[in-house]
Amino acid sequence: MDKRPDYKIIEKEILNLWNKNKEIFKFDINKDQRYIIDTPPPFTSGEAHMGHALEFIWIDFLARYKRLEGYNVYFPLGFDCHGLPTELKVINKLKISKENKEQFIKACIDWTNKMIESMHKTFERLGSSFDRDKVYKTIDRKYEAFVQYTLIKMFNDGLIERKRYPIMWCPKCQTAISMQEAGYLEKEGYLIYIKLPTNNGKYILIATTRPELINSCSLILIAKNKYVETENSLIVSKIYAEKNNLKIIREYDYKELENLEVTIPLINRKAKIISDNDVDYNFGTGIVWICTYGDPYDIKWKEKYNLPEIISISEDGRIISSINEINGLKVEEAREKMKEILKDYIYKIEKINHNVLSHTERSDCLSPLEFIPKEQFFIKIKDLKEKILEWQKDIKIIPESEVKRLIDWINNIDQDWNISRTKMLWGLAFPFYEKDGKIYPVNIEDLPIDPRIDKEKVKKYAGKFFEDETVDVWIESSITPLAILYYALTENKEFNPKELPELFDKIKEYLPVDLRQQGYEIIRTWLFDTIVRVNLLKK
Ligand SMILES: [Zn+2]
Structure with missing residues (x-):
C-alpha cells in the first residue's frame, strides 16, 4: 500500500469491488441455513445521518460475520416513508400547503423519493452489504397492500x-x-385550592392543576376515610388538616359527606359527592373533582359513574363552551386567567413540579x-x-x-x-x-386502496370511506419481520393482491426472524408494536 494512501481512490476501488460482487449479498429464501436480520427502516424525511451510519455498520458487521460462518444471510434495506416529519419538510422547505390534498401528497412522494435516492447512495458508499434486490419502501404499492391486508385480517379476527x-x-x-x-414530562405548574360551597354552608376544598376545566366538572370524589371541618369552614381530609396545622372543629365520616351537595362556582352546577376506593386520600385535600377530561383517571371515572361528557377544549387547544371570560383562550392562558376570575373561591395557590402527559415521541413537539x-x-x-x-x-x-x-x-x-x-x-x-x-373491509383484490385517489374503486362499495384519517405510521413498520419475508418470497414476481392470503400463510413458515438491531428509545413503539402485531397476525 502507498505510504500516503488516497482514500478517495481506495474507496472507489472497494465500492466497485462490492458492486461487481453484489451477488454474494443475495439472500435466497429457498436455501437452508437462513439467518434473517430485521433491519430498522429509516424514516425518509431527511438525508442519512451519523446515527444511520453507526446502526448500519453494526448490522453490516453481523451480516458479514454470519456469511463467513456459512449462513444464507438476509440483510434487507427498507425505508419508512410516511409521517409528520416529511409533512413538515414539505410545508416548511417546499412551501406547499396542505390545502390542495393531491398536490401536497404528490410533493410528499417526490420529497420521499429524493431522500431515498440519497440515503440509498449513502448506504452503498458505506460499503453496506444489504441485499440490493430486496429494498423495500413502505410506499411501494405492494407494501401498502400488505399493510392493508394485515389490517383487514385483524379486523376479521375481531381485533x-x-x-x-x-x-x-x-x-x-x-x-x-x-x-x-x-410520555410524562416534568413541568412547573400550580396546584390551585378551590373552595366549593356545600349545601350545609361549608366549603369542600379541592386541589387541581387544571382550573380551566371548571365547566367540565360534574362530580366530587372522596376516599373512604376520615374528613374534618376546619375553623374556616373548610372540609378536607383529616391528614391534610393535621399536616397543615389547621384547627379542627369537627370530624366527618365519609358517609356523612356523601349526603352533601356542592355548587361548582361560576357555573352554578350542582354536583354530588361520592366515595371511591381509587381516590388518593394522601394527595392534596383527599378530595378530587372529576372533569371530562383532565387526565386518564377522569376517563375511568366518567365511565364508572356514567357522567355527562362536557367538552371544554377544542382540537387546537382552546377553551370552548365554558364561561365567557375564558372561551377562545389557549388552555395555558385560560389557566392563568382562572386565578383571577376564581379569586373569591381560591384558598391558596402552590407552585409545584408535576408530570404532564406530553407528546414525547416527537422531540420537536x-x-x-x-x-x-x-x-x-x-x-x-x-x-x-x-x-x-x-x-x-x-x-x-x-x-x-x-x-x-x-x-x-x-x-x-x-x-x-x-x-x-x-x-x-x-x-x-x-x-x-x-x-x-x-x-366493512374492502375486497382483497382492490388493495392497495386510497379513497382520496382511487375514486373508481371506491364507487362500487357505495359506502363512506375514512378520507380524513390515515393509519398510525407504526402500523406500517410494526410488521417488518413479515414484510421482509414477503419481499423475499415475491422477488421478481408481479404484484397480485389476490395472492396475499396464500403468501401470508407461507410467510409464517419462516418465522421467527433471527436478529433485529434497534434503539432503546423505540422499545415502546417499534418493538412493542411488532410483538403485538406479529403475534396477533400469525395466529
Ligand atoms: Zn405534537
Whole structure:
C-alpha cells in the first residue's frame, strides 16, 4: 500500500469491488441455513445521518460475520416513508400547503423519493452489504397492500374496532396519538385550592392543576376515610388538616359527606359527592373533582359513574363552551386567567413540579396532550397484557437490562391502541368503509386502496370511506419481520393482491426472524408494536 494512501481512490476501488460482487449479498429464501436480520427502516424525511451510519455498520458487521460462518444471510434495506416529519419538510422547505390534498401528497412522494435516492447512495458508499434486490419502501404499492391486508385480517379476527372514545390529542400537531407516543414530562405548574360551597354552608376544598376545566366538572370524589371541618369552614381530609396545622372543629365520616351537595362556582352546577376506593386520600385535600377530561383517571371515572361528557377544549387547544371570560383562550392562558376570575373561591395557590402527559415521541413537539372524544379505529390491546408478557419471552434482548424497559411498558397498558391519525395527509389509508352504521373491509383484490385517489374503486362499495384519517405510521413498520419475508418470497414476481392470503400463510413458515438491531428509545413503539402485531397476525 502507498505510504500516503488516497482514500478517495481506495474507496472507489472497494465500492466497485462490492458492486461487481453484489451477488454474494443475495439472500435466497429457498436455501437452508437462513439467518434473517430485521433491519430498522429509516424514516425518509431527511438525508442519512451519523446515527444511520453507526446502526448500519453494526448490522453490516453481523451480516458479514454470519456469511463467513456459512449462513444464507438476509440483510434487507427498507425505508419508512410516511409521517409528520416529511409533512413538515414539505410545508416548511417546499412551501406547499396542505390545502390542495393531491398536490401536497404528490410533493410528499417526490420529497420521499429524493431522500431515498440519497440515503440509498449513502448506504452503498458505506460499503453496506444489504441485499440490493430486496429494498423495500413502505410506499411501494405492494407494501401498502400488505399493510392493508394485515389490517383487514385483524379486523376479521375481531381485533380492530371503531368506537368513540376520549383519545390522546396533540393540539400542536393537531392529531390523535397513541399511548406509545406519549410520555410524562416534568413541568412547573400550580396546584390551585378551590373552595366549593356545600349545601350545609361549608366549603369542600379541592386541589387541581387544571382550573380551566371548571365547566367540565360534574362530580366530587372522596376516599373512604376520615374528613374534618376546619375553623374556616373548610372540609378536607383529616391528614391534610393535621399536616397543615389547621384547627379542627369537627370530624366527618365519609358517609356523612356523601349526603352533601356542592355548587361548582361560576357555573352554578350542582354536583354530588361520592366515595371511591381509587381516590388518593394522601394527595392534596383527599378530595378530587372529576372533569371530562383532565387526565386518564377522569376517563375511568366518567365511565364508572356514567357522567355527562362536557367538552371544554377544542382540537387546537382552546377553551370552548365554558364561561365567557375564558372561551377562545389557549388552555395555558385560560389557566392563568382562572386565578383571577376564581379569586373569591381560591384558598391558596402552590407552585409545584408535576408530570404532564406530553407528546414525547416527537422531540420537536413535546406539547401537553388533551383528551378529546372522537370516533376512531382501535386495536384491542387493553386486555392482552398477560399474553403480551408471554410473547415477549420468545425474544432474547441484549443487553438483558433493557428487558425491564419492555416489561414496564407492557404493564403500563391501560387503553386500546388508537391507530387513526386525523389531519395527517402523508399516511396510508384505511381499507374500511361504513355502510348503514356498520364497518366493512374492502375486497382483497382492490388493495392497495386510497379513497382520496382511487375514486373508481371506491364507487362500487357505495359506502363512506375514512378520507380524513390515515393509519398510525407504526402500523406500517410494526410488521417488518413479515414484510421482509414477503419481499423475499415475491422477488421478481408481479404484484397480485389476490395472492396475499396464500403468501401470508407461507410467510409464517419462516418465522421467527433471527436478529433485529434497534434503539432503546423505540422499545415502546417499534418493538412493542411488532410483538403485538406479529403475534396477533400469525395466529
Ligand atoms: Zn405534537
